[in-house]
Amino acid sequence: MNRYLKNNLSKEVQERLQSAKVLICGCGGLGSGVISNLAGLGIGTLGLCDFDKVEITNLNRQFIHKYENIGKFKTESAQEWIKSYNPDIKIKLFTEPVKEDMFKDFDIIADCTDNFKTKFQLNDFALNTGKALVHAGVQGEMGQIMSIIPHQTACLRCVLEEKPEETGILKNISPIVNTIAAIESLEVFKLISDKENALLNKVLFINFKDYSFKTIKFSKNPHCIC
Numbered sequence: 001m002n003r004y005l006k007n008n009l010s011k012e013v014q015e016r017l018q019s020a021k022v023l024i025c026g027c028g029g030l031g032s033g034v035i036s037n038l039a040g041l042g043i044g045t046l047g048l049c050d051f052d053k054v055e056i057t058n059l060n061r062q063f064i065h066k067y068e069n070i071g072k073f074k075t076e077s078a079q080e081w082i083k084s085y086n087p088d089i090k091i092k093l094f095t096e097p098v099k100e101d102m103f104k105d106f107d108i109i110a111d112c113t114d115n116f117k118t119k120f121q122l123n124d125f126a127l128n129t130g131k132a133l134v135h136a137g138v139q140g141e142m143g144q145i146m147s148i149i150p151h152q153t154a155c156l157r158c159v160l161e162e163k164p165e166e167t168g169i170l171k172n173i174s175p176i177v178n179t180i181a182a183i184e185s186l187e188v189f190k191l192i193s194d195k196e197n198a199l200l201n202k203v204l205f206i207n208f209k210d211y212s213f214k215t216i217k218f219s220k221n222p223h224c225i226c
């Protein structure tokens, strides 16, 4: 029996997923959820980039990392989970800070990092290499997701002209982080199968405190580097 039977996708779309190559930058909070969702969808090649090791404080929300993997690199721990779940997926590990050069072998980049400095860096690498980027971020009870097709749609710098202040210690609970990760994975799916309905030139903002979902349109800023 075909393991993707219950995806109920056309043969053509399922094959597109299986030939897609997605680089996941960050294998922590967002990354763990994105890895499991993309593995479930049947993305053929997953690149995993992270230089952190699994810590006990990750285990409140990063379900692919096992207790016995505390102290191991997150890339290796994530690889172990993928292999046990779906041995058909090809995996490339980058246990180091993200570099522009890593983008070349992938079709889509998923931003699963936890700071705006790296998020802007990923945006610029995507602009330089022309690779599609799914941006996602979570700050306490707020989250946002957008996709970027370089030079065609608004980029992160069109939306945020400067890096927002990062404030102290915020709630970091699994239902919120994993919901954003699930929507980020859905964006990867849409970029492959249904681009017209992806979050292009718009940002989805979610406030989990009152469950408000808002989609705000943005256009390319003529003064932006993109």
Ligand SMILES: [Zn+2]
Pocket: 154, 155, 156, 157, 158, 159, 220, 221, 224, 225, 226
């Ligand atoms: Zn821009």
